Amino acid sequence: MSYKKHNVKNCFIQWNNDIFPVYRNTSGSCVSQKRINRMKPILKAIIIEEYAKIRKAFQTFAKKRYNGKQIKVHIDLEKMLQRCDNIFVCKKDDIYGESDEDGIWVAKEKMNDSILLGTMLHESLHFCCTFNKQWICSSDEHQIMSMLGEIHEC
Numbered sequence: 001m002s003y004k005k006h007n008v009k010n011c012f013i014q015w016n017n018d019i020f021p022v023y024r025n026t027s028g029s030c031v032s033q034k035r036i037n038r039m040k041p042i043l044k045a046i047i048i049e050e051y052a053k054i055r056k057a058f059q060t061f062a063k064k065r066y067n068g069k070q071i072k073v074h075i076d077l078e079k080m081l082q083r084c085d086n087i088f089v090c091k092k093d094d095i096y097g098e099s100d101e102d103g104i105w106v107a108k109e110k111m112n113d114s115i116l117l118g119t120m121l122h123e124s125l126h127f128c129c130t131f132n133k134q135w136i137c138s139s140d141e142h143q144i145m146s147m148l149g150e151i152h153e154c
């Protein structure tokens with residue numbers, strides 16, 4: 001996967017076999033719009049290159065959740081990529097990240113690049129998929145994220 005060989009200067013992110021980066025246990029500087037913007041191309045590359053894996057996780061989850069009943073799983077890839085352009089610094093400091101159908105906000109906290117990218121990916125996976133044209137509840141989305149290799153939730 002090409003995103004794993006990203007060449008963003010001074011940016012150290014590693015992956016195992018999952019789409020989520022390995023969270024490094026280091027401090028980082030405060031999140032800024034500049035740092036968010038720097039991550040956007042990597043985030044988009046993950047979404048594009050891992051689209052099949054992401055879709056599969058939602059499909060597998062839907063099958064289990066609804067005991068094999070026929071569920072229409074829909075992910076709008078274009079919309080997901082559009083939301084990547086709508087990621088902003090959030091003024092609130094009691095959250096790490098938050099999102100709605102159109103945009104994503106990341107807290108102005110100190111975090112290293114791997115956690116910043118992971119947070120952006122986390123929020124991108126909220127509001128990206130519908131089951132039978134209904135949004136999925138966030139706790140279900142969190143289970144799907146852990147299927148995709150996320151270690152902790154925010």
Ligand SMILES: [Zn+2]
Binds near residue numbers: 142
């Ligand atoms: Zn979440």
